[in-house]
Amino acid sequence: MTKFAVIGPGAVGCTIAYELKKSFSTVSLLGRQHKTINYYPGDNNVAQPLNVTPLTEAKGKVDVVFVAVKTYQLDSVMPHIQRICSSNTLVILAQNGYVNTDSLQLPHIYQAVVYISGQKQHDNVLHYRDEILHIQKDSHTQALARQLQHTQLTLVLEDDITTKIWYKLLVNLGINTVTALTQTPAKVLQTEEAKQLCRDLLLEGVQVAKAEGIQLPQTIVDDIFSIYNGYPDEMGTSMYYDYLHSRPIEVEAIQGFIFHKGIKHNLAIPTIRTTYKLLHAYQQHVKL
Numbered sequence: 001m002t003k004f005a006v007i008g009p010g011a012v013g014c015t016i017a018y019e020l021k022k023s024f025s026t027v028s029l030l031g032r033q034h035k036t037i038n039y040y041p042g043d044n045n046v047a048q049p050l051n052v053t054p055l056t057e058a059k060g061k062v063d064v065v066f067v068a069v070k071t072y073q074l075d076s077v078m079p080h081i082q083r084i085c086s087s088n089t090l091v092i093l094a095q096n097g098y099v100n101t102d103s104l105q106l107p108h109i110y111q112a113v114v115y116i117s118g119q120k121q122h123d124n125v126l127h128y129r130d131e132i133l134h135i136q137k138d139s140h141t142q143a144l145a146r147q148l149q150h151t152q153l154t155l156v157l158e159d160d161i162t163t164k165i166w167y168k169l170l171v172n173l174g175i176n177t178v179t180a181l182t183q184t185p186a187k188v189l190q191t192e193e194a195k196q197l198c199r200d201l202l203l204e205g206v207q208v209a210k211a212e213g214i215q216l217p218q219t220i221v222d223d224i225f226s227i228y229n230g231y232p233d234e235m236g237t238s239m240y241y242d243y244l245h246s247r248p249i250e251v252e253a254i255q256g257f258i259f260h261k262g263i264k265h266n267l268a269i270p271t272i273r274t275t276y277k278l279l280h281a282y283q284q285h286v287k288l
């Protein structure tokens with residue numbers, strides 16, 4: 001029986017663990033300490049208990065690890081990931097932003113693009129919608145997708161995951177930056193100034209993506225605005241909530257990543273530069 005571990009008992013990790021546990025008896029949800037999370041699935045509002053065991057106490061090797069910590073928490077879990085992995089273990093990073101997986105020295109590591117929406121509030125996790133991970137297609141991920149086909153966790157296999165990662169990066173670049181810096185949820189885009197700022201961010205982000213060799217449709221900015229237009233007025237992004245509550249934000253893996261790529265290509269990206277510097281300055285003053 002395949003042994004699964006899910007590291008990070010937050011919104012994404014609990015959703016993955018909950019769906020896996022319905023079909024497999026060998027799933028461990030690993031966090032900082034022993035606790036029980038009340039998980040509220042999107043399709044009903046009855047709390048489902050999920051037991052968490054400490055990552056530091058995890059023993060033995062597992063076959064598949066889903067890593068669902070925030071990007072700035074990845075370094076702290078890496079030694080433990082290495083400890084529970086064999087040379088055949090698949091490691092799937094279920095995170096936003098861009099992670100340089102080559103530097104992590106794990107033979108089968110994949111960055112997924114996550115479409116799971118939820119929120120952690122202390123020991124309660126509310127799942128809102130979706131259980132979808134996009135991932136690079138190869139023989140290992142095809143075998144995993146076959147194993148998961150009877151679960152509600154959907155693995156979408158991609159011929160070119162980098163383009164999907166960039167698409168999500170651009171979606172996050174616009175809305176996360178604007179909602180965080182204005183401390184206003186999605187309805188902020190009803191103001192012309194915020195809409196223009198968001199459009200400028202996207203236009204500059206698209207320039208960076210193209211310089212990186214990413215092929216995007218001509219309509220990408222309008223396409224992303226159509227996504228934003230579907231957001232409920234009061235919907236916040238994780239960066240908005242984290243900024244509002246003075247918690248660390250995933251700025252380096254999103255805005256910082258795009259900014260540094262733009263600098264590498266000598267591109268004029270004044271809107272990304274200014275907003276990144278503001279978010280970066282904020283990050284210096286919160287405890288990671």
Ligand code: NAP
Nearest residue numbers: 008009010011012031032068069073095096114117118120
């Ligand atoms: P989250 O709710 O904050 O969950 C992260 C979990 O990891 C927390 O339970 C945290 O514990 C745990 N953790 C952190 N460091 C740890 C360590 N050293 N050892 C053990 N556990 C540790 O985050 P999330 O919202 O699930 O997001 C995970 C990733 O998915 C992020 O990259 C996010 O951008 C992305 N994403 C999220 C959503 C969403 O709707 N939430 C949607 C798409 C993508 P503590 O609480 O004790 O720190």
